[in-house]
Amino acid sequence: MDSSVNVQLSRGRADDREDELSELDWYHYDLSRHAAEAILLSNGKDGSYLLRKSHDGPMFYALSVRGKDSVKHFQIEWTEGSIKFGFNEFHSLSDFVNHFANQPLIGSETGTLLILKKPYPRKVEEPSIYESVRVHTAMQTGRTESDLVSEAPSLGTKEGYLIKQGGRVKSWKTRWFILHRNELKYFKDKMSTEPIKTLDLTECTGVQFDYSQERINCFCLVFPERTYYMCTKTGVEADEWIKLIRWKLSQLKKAAKS
Template identity: 75%
Template sequence: MSLYSDTSVDELETLGWYHYDLSRHAAEALLLSNGIVGSYLLRNSNKGPSFFALSVRAKDSVKHFHVTRKDNGYRFGFNEFATLQDFVNHFANQPLLGSDTGTLMVLKCPYPWRVEEPSIYESVRVHTAVQTGRTENDLVPNAPSLGTKEGYLVKQGAFVKSWKQRWFTLNRYELKYFKDKMCEEPIRTLDLRACSAVQFDYSQDRVNCFCLVFPERTFYLCAKTGVEADEWIKIIRWKLSQTLKGQ
């Protein structure tokens, strides 16, 4: 039996800006990469089938808000709406969301889920604006920050050549590593625009090892499997190729 009523299922499936199980991290990457202030999308919340998250692009960040499905519609804060489209129409005509800095935001452009993403990290063409009557000639060929990735890797120390597990996140051109997944502050942030190469490395006495070459240092990292190492190499190499195109 469906967790949604027939009406809800029909509406969700017809919403071009409903992104299903898109993660918070991926939503931020998409909206910051290709959205404008006021771009928004709806995605599932991990709280359960009746909960959603509305992700909205602010000037330099993305804000996330809870939307709850009720029997008679949807609740947002103290307001209730019969349909999600009523909700959007209501907040498209007046300032709606106060960010942490007190900046008001308006729902301007729905971000469609049918946008090509670099699943194999090759050059793609993505929308720079939504529903503005633009043609394919107005699409940009480069989307350097669409590809995101995170996970544990084992990293070799700079001076003491011991190996320690670190949590890595890749977003836009920033490769950050943390002591563990729960830490909020990174140990270091690497700017991939300064990286000259990434490749498998066989000089270390370890398997599934690859290296990132920077002017001041070469970083040696190891993944749990060869497949995972290859995924990291491919996405970073794709980012480097986009960097060269932008020069």
């Protein structure tokens, strides 16, 4: 058999593996080592893990696992007949997945043991209104593959310029706003690194269109100590901010009741 045929067979087997893995929602394809660390440290929990491709070759993959304050990476080899992970060997992808559904322990090079608790998904579907929202979620682990279901609400992010009314002096100035997790921060401009102020949405009691300021496309955020007035260039943009903030407030209420 010539080398070209060998290459074609190898590519075919790699494509078959990718097709199988694409059904696994915690497989992150070409996610880099550094990106995996950033995601797990910022949005994961102790025991969160994900699977991604390794740069060691087409048969190798990497399992990235978050500990308390760091991320460890473990190599997985998928040969034609089995999937090898540490001292374990699995004959199918379903066997491999079921292994992770039973919260196994793995040891790192430092001798510490990590418990695999929560597969971290590559994507979470979000309502169509949030076209510019980036989402992540944590997962919980059950005893079988079918029990690997969502646990935490997704986290939406939005940013852009808004025209904001001042507090003491009721003038209007353009500010750069960033909505992330449960915080709405505003900056002097997009290049500023330190926010002028951070609004904690857990203290917000409501958000709605406002017509009291004699300005179009204006909405307000109501807090116990102050009401903040902001305007956008278009009504569609104002509607997006309102719906996303309102959705976040509803998630906070659900979390408070649970």
